Amino acid sequence: MAQGLMAALGDMAGQPQVDLVSEFRSWDGKGDETAQQELLILAEKEITRILALPESTNWQIWVTYHNYYKAPDLLGPAIAAHLNIPYILIEASRSRKRLNGPWAQFAKLSEAACDAAHSIFYMTDRDRPALEDGRPVGQALLNLPPFLNQKALPAPSLVRGGNRVLLAVGMLRAGDKFASYQVLADTLRLVKSPWVLRIAGDGPQRDQVRALFAEFDNRVEFMGQLSHLQVTAQMTLADLFVWPGVNEAFGMVYLEAQSHGLPVIAQDRPGVRDVIGKGGALVAVDDLQAYAQMIDSFLIDEDRRKLAQSAARHYIKANHLLPAATQQLEQEISRLLKERV
Numbered sequence: 026m027a028q029g030l031m032a033a034l035g036d037m038a039g040q041p042q043v044d045l046v047s048e049f050r051s052w053d054g055k056g057d058e059t060a061q062q063e064l065l066i067l068a069e070k071e072i073t074r075i076l077a078l079p080e081s082t083n084w085q086i087w088v089t090y091h092n093y094y095k096a097p098d099l100l101g102p103a104i105a106a107h108l109n110i111p112y113i114l115i116e117a118s119r120s121r122k123r124l125n126g127p128w129a130q131f132a133k134l135s136e137a138a139c140d141a142a143h144s145i146f147y148m149t150d151r152d153r154p155a156l157e158d159g160r161p162v163g164q165a166l167l168n169l170p171p172f173l174n175q176k177a178l179p180a181p182s183l184v185r186g187g188n189r190v191l192l193a194v195g196m197l198r199a200g201d202k203f204a205s206y207q208v209l210a211d212t213l214r215l216v217k218s219p220w221v222l223r224i225a226g227d228g229p230q231r232d233q234v235r236a237l238f239a240e241f242d243n244r245v246e247f248m249g250q251l252s253h254l255q256v257t258a259q260m261t262l263a264d265l266f267v268w269p270g271v272n273e274a275f276g277m278v279y280l281e282a283q284s285h286g287l288p289v290i291a292q293d294r295p296g297v298r299d300v301i302g303k304g305g306a307l308v309a310v311d312d313l314q315a316y317a318q319m320i321d322s323f324l325i326d327e328d329r330r331k332l333a334q335s336a337a338r339h340y341i342k343a344n345h346l347l348p349a350a351t352q353q354l355e356q357e358i359s360r361l362l363k364e365r366v
Contacts, residue, residue, distance in 0.1 A: 179285055210237040
């Protein structure tokens, strides 16, 4: 996503120079106050280094991607203020419940970064309410849907006869990914139509995930870890993309599947519902029977699959490719720069 954002910014009118000026990482995944203090010291040194760069006097905008309580932006607010330039956050979030506890210090700094931003772009509606509630006067709050780092649609899925192929893509690890595989296995027991399932992914829970699908024998193929090109190739050979999406932030893989015209069937969850168009289907989280029936309906009805293929590709082209992101970013950045003159 970060690479896509740099590409989108670079595609704006006039093709402005977009530089990655720091690889400093503020992430603390354990809630370790000592580690946080060490990161704050390193951040001060990084701020000093960046402001000493000769080119810094020519910068017009500072953009930071993904400011949140585990990884607050410790650089942007200070640097933008020193240079007197607009400060933009993309995919920032507020979490006031974290203002107490092991991440309290970092949560406060994340909130402070949100307060300092001239504009915040949110990618899914799940982040909007908290950002709206904490928005200071004058701050622009804008939607920037997740997007693929490409300007055109890839090759469409192939329409074939034979066994209907379901595709799932996800790491084989504990937590939310394993929970999605559990939902999928439980759902497939209820599907009445013939199917085969291909699973792309690997991880420490491979044996446990394999055990979930053991009863299906050779109807389930574990392909292991695949490259991005290999995954997209599988998308052109599948009939349905079935990934429940337990606690997915939004899931780039949903966008990739739909870009190939592969209908997506997922659970109706925050984040996920922001990236699935009319070519796919969302089912209630607690209704496995509805999930199975939706899979059956797509497998049985070839006309529905063809219509879904066209709808999915149209949806991605209109909302989730690089040109759409560039247009939205350019409109706000142009406004900020005009106000600065």
